[in-house]
Amino acid sequence: DVKVTQSSRYLVKRTGEKVFLECVQDMDHENMFWYRQDPGLGLRLIYFSYDVKMKEKGDIPEGYSVSREKKERFSLILESASTNQTSMYLCASSLGQGANFEKLFFGSGTQLSVL
Amino acid sequence: AQSVTQLDSQVPVFEEAPVELRCNYSSSVSVYLFWYVQYPNQGLQLLLKYLSGSTLVKGINGFEAEFNKSQTSFHLRKPSVHISDTAEYFCAVHKAAGNKLTFGGGTRVLVKP
Numbered sequence: 001d002v003k004v005t006q007s008s009r010y011l012v013k014r015t016g017e018k019v020f021l022e023c024v025q026d027m028d029h030e031n032m033f034w035y036r037q038d039p040g041l042g043l044r045l046i047y048f049s050y051d052v053k054m055k056e057k058g059d060i061p062e063g064y065s066v067s068r069e070k071k072e073r074f075s076l077i078l079e080s081a082s083t084n085q086t087s088m089y090l091c092a093s094s095l096g097q098g099a100n101f102e103k104l105f106f107g108s109g110t111q112l113s114v115l
Numbered sequence: 116a117q118s119v120t121q122l123d124s125q126v127p128v129f130e131e132a133p134v135e136l137r138c139n140y141s142s143s144v145s146v147y148l149f150w151y152v153q154y155p156n157q158g159l160q161l162l163l164k165y166l167s168g169s170t171l172v173k174g175i176n177g178f179e180a181e182f183n184k185s186q187t188s189f190h191l192r193k194p195s196v197h198i199s200d201t202a203e204y205f206c207a208v209h210k211a212a213g214n215k216l217t218f219g220g221g222t223r224v225l226v227k228p
Contacts, residue, residue: 004158035218040124042205042218043159058215090158104151104216106158 003027006091006107013114019078021110023091030095032074033104034058034066037088049074081114088112119208119219127225128196136191136222138206148189149207149216150180159205165189176200201226 007022025032031050035043035058045058047066055066063085067075074093078085088111092104122137140146147166151159163174170182180191189206206219 033215040220042119042121042220044218045215048215059217092159103161103164104159106160108156108158 004091004093004105004107006089006110008110009108011110011112013078013081013112015082015114017078017081017114019081019112019114021076021078021089021091021112023074023076023107024072025074025093025105026072027093027095027105028071029093029105030071031093032068033092033094034064034074034076035090035092036060037090037109043090046076081112083114086112086114119206119217121204121206121219121222123222124220125223125225127227129227130198131195133192133194134196134200134224136204136206136224138189138191138219140187140189140206140208142187142208142210144210147209148180148182149209150174150178150189150191151205151207151218153203153205153221155202162191162204196224196226198226198228200224 004025013019033048034046037043044060046064049055049068052071065077088109090109091107094104118141120139128134149164150162152162153159163172165172165182173179178193182189203221203223205221207216209216
């Protein structure tokens with residue numbers, strides 16, 4: 001089975017801190033994604049990546065950046081955390097293009113609280 | 116731009132009763148359609164998908180969904196639910212020529228004994 005691992009289940013940070021959320025997948029998937037999940041809003045795409053060192057903005061990239069130095073690892077960075085970034089963050093990966101692209105495998109999520 | 120609307124934020128249902136979760140989308144181009152399920156304290160997993168062909172799609176755990184192009188809908192159904200179906204369900208849309216999924220706001224299903 002594909003495994004997508006997020007480094008922390010719960011994280012508490014202070015306003016203004018730099019925050020790193022890490023995600024690792026073990027199935028050699030080309031595509032990786034970062035979503036945030038908020039009640040009533042569903043999942044909103046922050047950034048995604050098709051390949052190493054490649055990244056594209058999603059629907060809500062403001063206040064975030066990403067890094068993909070290795071194929072299996074995709075990091076989400078909050079340069080200066082703010083309270084409105086308190087949310088559940090979900091990482092996902094998928095294989096290639098075409099019909100396989102849409103089958104996303106998700107991690108269990110990181111619940112980030114910014115105080 | 117495409118959007119996905121899940122009309123019910125919460126659906127309480129008794130065990131062994133049928134359930135239908137509604138999903139409507141707006142898009143001017145061909146789309147692929149998906150339902151994902153999120154069990155408590157877990158990530159999302161794919162329940163079923165429609166890419167082309169038969170408009171009635173069967174998924175895992177006894178769920179099925181029907182694509183209705185004229186009504187731009189993709190409603191999810193199960194004829195008899197179990198306690199273990201308690202979860203949040205997300206409808207998602209992908210433009211056929213696009214590169215990302217757009218999710219609806221989710222529907223929480225609470226199955227009562």
